[in-house]
Amino acid sequence: MLEIVRIPVLSDNYVWLVHDTVSDETMVVDPGEAAPVLAAAEARGWTISAIWNTHWHPDHTGGNAEVKAATGARVIAPAAEAAKIPTADTLVGEGDVVRLGDHAASVLEVPGHTAGHIAFHFAEDRVIFTGDTLFAMGSGRLFEGTAEQMFGNMARLKQLPPETTVYCAHEYTQSNGRYARVAEPDNQAIAERMADVDRARAAGEATVPTSIGLELATNPFLRAETAEILAARRAAKDAFRG
Template sequence: MTALQIVRLPALSDNYVWLVHDPVSAETIVVDPAQAAPVLDALATRGWALTAIWNTHWHPDHTGGNAELKADTGCTVIAPAAEAAKIPTADRLVGEGDVVAIGGHRAVVLEVPAHTAGHIAYHFADDAIVFVGDTLFAMGCGRLFEGTAEQMFANMQRLAALPDATLVYCAHEYTLSNGRYALVAEPENAAIRHRMADVERLRAEGEATVPTTIAAERATNPFLRAADARMLAERRAAKDSFAG
């Protein structure tokens, strides 16, 4: 199967919008469009036509471009069923185990609540790709705005069980600050120190640090590596007030 083409589009202050194109079917989707303008510009530059929007959760920095993109392109909006009331642009509502597709590439919906009550992820098993929104970050996890540490711990365990090579597409450039906390959470972890050297170099050069991989997160992410929900809760509370 021909590989999907994935384009990173910076938006707002630190968001990443993911534009995904299947060259066989010529279908194009966008994951969590914070704004419409970067997406429309990228579509015009590449000559692609937008087929659908896939939202992972309702927050405005993930759905802010929905209405304009839908009006301009006629695309379909796919969104978490549990957040239907907060995503009025949604056309199709999905939940655990539902399948969505771009061309011949199929993604299974994973329910991963905690950052928001109805947060979902999209897992392309055959492509070894997962779009995780604000649930998993490079060396971090989302804040517990609408859920519990127990839920987030279950999410981390579920994502950690994916194959090592799975590419993780998250929605923010938080790696530098996450890594600084990871060094405090696990000061003896040499893998974190080695990774941070690369992260600091990339950010100094203005380069992105994502996508990441499940293998990298399993080695360096203090939330994915938490032994239980209590440890995750302690680490999340510490990170929330971390000033490093």
């Protein structure tokens, strides 16, 4: 069994602390800063042995060096971004498998937000860590890639079982949902979800993780039927001020 703990860091990032209860191994996904991560692990009596990075951005890797120095953890990072993640020990790409105890995660290359972005998919556990590729009701900005690449990513993610839990890296759901209502004004599922999201945020509660099934119903980027539609939605969201 995987025990997954959400750790808020910086202004709106989430770091995921993942513990295998059988092997007693622990890893952390995208530690943007170290102190909250180390404190969360210590509070649970867990020892971090690995850091898994989805991409090079500092709000995902900024805590690597300090966590590594404190714990001896090895950093697993995308091979395509090795030059930008100097703390990396093991470089991985499409089709590679990384493990936490007996739990195996396949590496998916999902370029777009950054050129070498990856995701970690635990197929048997129905869990995926998507970094800044798929968000609740949104997707990542195209800083280093194309709409065609992101559309390909969405097509891959659509094929996952709907019960797959999606652990993304930011609390963007409310702003994403405001745009989603504009992109699909007749989508009742979006309206209903936003009522829940607004209540949760008003109470100071997190809105992630999410699921592939929920995103299939309410995420205008995952629902885009062509790369051209996704590109138009991405440009509109980038300019959206609602």
